[in-house]
Amino acid sequence: MKNSIQEEFIATVSHELRTPLTSIRGFSQTLLSSWDKINDEDKKKFIKIIEEQSQRLINLVENILSVSKSNAEIQVLKKVDVNSSIKKIFPLFIEQYKNHIFKLNLQNNLPPARLDEDKFQQVMTNLIDNAAKYSEEGKTVEIITKIQNNNILIQVKDSGVGIRKEDFDKIFKKFSRLENHLTSRTQGNGLGLYITKEIVEKMSGKISFTSEIGKGTVFEVVFPFYNEEEVLKCSHQS
Ligand SMILES: Nc1ncnc2c1ncn2[C@@H]1O[C@H](COP(=O)(O)OP(=O)(O)OP(=O)(O)O)[C@@H](O)[C@H]1O
Ligand SMILES: [Mg+2]
Numbered sequence: 001m002k003n004s005i006q007e008e009f010i011a012t013v014s015h016e017l018r019t020p021l022t023s024i025r026g027f028s029q030t031l032l033s034s035w036d037k038i039n040d041e042d043k044k045k046f047i048k049i050i051e052e053q054s055q056r057l058i059n060l061v062e063n064i065l066s067v068s069k070s071n072a073e074i075q076v077l078k079k080v081d082v083n084s085s086i087k088k089i090f091p092l093f094i095e096q097y098k099n100h101i102f103k104l105n106l107q108n109n110l111p112p113a114r115l116d117e118d119k120f121q122q123v124m125t126n127l128i129d130n131a132a133k134y135s136e137e138g139k140t141v142e143i144i145t146k147i148q149n150n151n152i153l154i155q156v157k158d159s160g161v162g163i164r165k166e167d168f169d170k171i172f173k174k175f176s177r178l179e180n181h182l183t184s185r186t187q188g189n190g191l192g193l194y195i196t197k198e199i200v201e202k203m204s205g206k207i208s209f210t211s212e213i214g215k216g217t218v219f220e221v222v223f224p225f226y227n228e229e230e231v232l233k234c235s236h237q238s
Contacts, residue, residue, distance in 0.1 A: 009067075012175065012189045016060055019187060020053035052096055056187075059129070062122055066195045067174070074202045079226045080115040082145055082152055083107075089121050090143075093128050099137035105144045112226040113152050119199045126192035127156040127219050133186045135160025135216065151222045159216035163209075171209070172197045 027046040031038065038046070083106045094102055113120075124143075131141040135158045144155040161180045163171060170176045175190040177183050200207045204224055211217035 009175070013060075013064055016187060016189050017057070020056045020060075023053045024050050024057075055092060055096065059125060060189075063126070063189075063191045063195055066122070066199070067191055074119055074199070075116045077114045077116055077203060079112040080117045080120060081110070082113050082115075082120070082154065082223070083110055085115075085117055085120055086124055086143060086145070086154075089125060089128075092125075093132060093141075097132040097137075097141075100132050100135070101138070101140040102132075103140060103142040105142060107146045110145055110147065110152060113223040114226040115203050115223060119203065123196050123199055123221065124154075124156075126196045127221070130192060131156050131158035131160065131217070131219070133188070134158065134180070134182050136182075148222070151224055154221045154223075155218055157216070157218045162213040162215050162217055163211040164213050168211075172207075 027050050031043065031046055035043075086104070086106065090102070090104065093100075128141065128143065135141065139159050142155075142157040144153075144157065146153050161182050163178065167178045170178065172193050173190075174194045176194075177188060177190040197207050200221055200223075206222045207219065209217060209219045
């Protein structure tokens, strides 16, 4: 990394780390010092905040590590059932964005994909997090899986603020956050999509999006089937 970029990186990252850490520390201190004075419901509320902020830190650290390794390291690609992998991370978002509506529309009997499951979940986490973060409360975020041209297609659809045409080429750049009223109200450092694209392409996938300002955005990720070539060869031979 060049010096000025490195400084910018450190400044953004320290700010991003400080916010959840301050909140975790504050709520832990309150719980410790006033345990007997706080009712059970409030205790639960405070612990929930600590839990949510820790999750935020984990996602942030994952993204930072991916960038500082300069490119995301991919482990051995294995057979992954995309649907069950999505179902494992899905409850986190329902918890975190309580006032959004989340829908899963997953195709049955989807063939397995060739993926590093942790990295795939990092991709999905970044896309679902953006879909919720850049749409108002009460809006729907839908995750769709289906087969398309011998590939597995995953869509993350929101009806949020949308992206301006002139910003389309900025979206996957490192540290780029676009200007809209939700970007200024939400936390982020413009790393999510940069890393997401790197990871997707390393796993032989493709990422694209369509968006209309004020209407919403659809991110699409495509991955080949596990053993696609063998499957095709077999079907030709038989
Ligand atoms: N679904 C979406 N709808 C509208 N704008 C989006 C959407 N996804 C991303 N953006 C815009 O693209 C920018 C870059 O997204 P990216 O995920 O890389 O960074 P971030 O969400 O700002 O921060 P981070 O993901 O690192 O926490 C966002 O700041 C936002 O302005
Ligand atoms: Mg993001």
